[in-house]
Amino acid sequence: MAAAGAASLSRISRLFSSFSCRKQRINVKIIPQRRGISSCIDPAHGLTDEQKEFQKVAFDFAAKEMAPHMAEWDHKEIFPVETMRRAAQLGFGGIYVQPDVGGSGLSRLDTSVIFEALSTGCVSTTAYISIHNMCAWVIDTFGNAEQRERFCPDLCSMEKFASYCLTEPGSGSDAASLLTSAHRSGDHYVLNGSKAFISGGGDTDVYVVMCRTGGKGAKGISCVVVERGTAGLSFGKKERKVGWNSQPTRAVIFEDCVVPVNNRLGEEGQGFSIAMKGLNGGRINIASCSLGAAHACVQLARDHMMVRKQFGETLSKNQFLQFKLAEMASQLVASRLMVREAARALQENRSDAVSLCSMAKLFATDQCFNVCNEALQMHGGYGYLKDYAVQQFVRDIRVHQILEGTNEVMRMIISRDLLTDL
DSSP states (O other), X not given: OHHHHHHHHHHHHHHHHHHHHHHHHTTOOOOOOOOOOOGGGXXXXXXXXXXXXXXXXXXXXXXXXXXXXXXXXXXXXXXOHXXXXXHHHTTOSSTTSOGGGTOXXXXXXXXXXXXXXXXTTOHHHHHHHHHHHHHHHHHHHHSOHHHXXXXXXXXXXXXXXXEXXXXXXXXXXXXXXXXXXXXXXXXXXXXXXXXXXXXXXXXXXXXXXXXXXXXXXXXXXXXXXXXXXXXTEEXXXXXXXXXXXXXXXXXXXXXXXXXXXXXXXXXXXXXXXXXXXXXXXXXXXXXXXXXXXXXXXXXXXXXXXXXXXXXXXXXXXXXXXXXXXXXXXXXXXXXXXXXXXXXXXXXXXXXXXXXXXXXXHHHHHHHHHHHHHHHHHHTGGGGGSTTSHHHHHHHHHHGGGTSSSOHHHHHHHHXXXXXXXX
């Protein structure tokens, strides 16, 4: 693992150097540099030199290639394919996929650090990249050698994009009740049913689909990969959303959709387990995206307080707002520490990993939304204008309390663990 990490660091460092030179050629609009990061909220604290390098690459990419376009992507609902492919050139298309199929082979903590940094530039786009990474990891982890070679290299380079298909119109939190069926016919499955709220749906190339190959309940669910262009695969209308507008969301529909049996990941009946293992990492990823939004909003609020005057003084002289900013910074740092501990637990396959991932997702997405919302309030009427980034951070992370398992479900998972006899 150490060797893989060192190789990935060398690769990312080289690509970072080429990116720094290339930005002049592609005429990137550079946004004004914000004030330096205050020591008490510095996200580099506690990281190794290698992790600080990954973080530096991600922060630089976020500032130069994402933040200048964040508002436009949101307003025009642009899926920034080429920007994401440039991110993949830096190793961000398959961060925790193994190097033999094109991945960066990094740890869950490395991944969290990267997604937090990228989200300071655009939460919506980073959140899609996190879902794409989860799909690539599922194929890398549960696929056979042929499947890994067939799908992972194009996913890691983001030549192809992936979507995760679990939720259905009638099964959200109760995922084990899903109804999309896959009946075997010779060496194919015939899929019928639909998936709801699918990020990237209609614009992506690979769909990791949980479907029912057996009886009722979790043990009847399998996981298959459905490729774009497959007969019987279609999509609903593009959903109109409060946030996450740089990624399309549609229903994914299967009508006598014929998929080869050799596109099944793992064994029949293993799909629910695969889905839940994918979501454990997904919860860390989405919590990390919330961290990035909160980090950006603490800085935006601080900078606004330093220049905005009311009653003859800058807002930075107002003790109530000083205390509010202190609370926001404390919520950010506490959330970050919890997310990073959960990432370590998941990487080490510890017995408490599932509960810690749930705790981190619950705590970080709740607290970070509060941080962003308070930052908007501190901006007053300006915070409600789309000329100011703070409102977009609020809109984009609100859904983090809902997806990858609602925060109510996180409470169920945690309490179940606490109340189970040892």
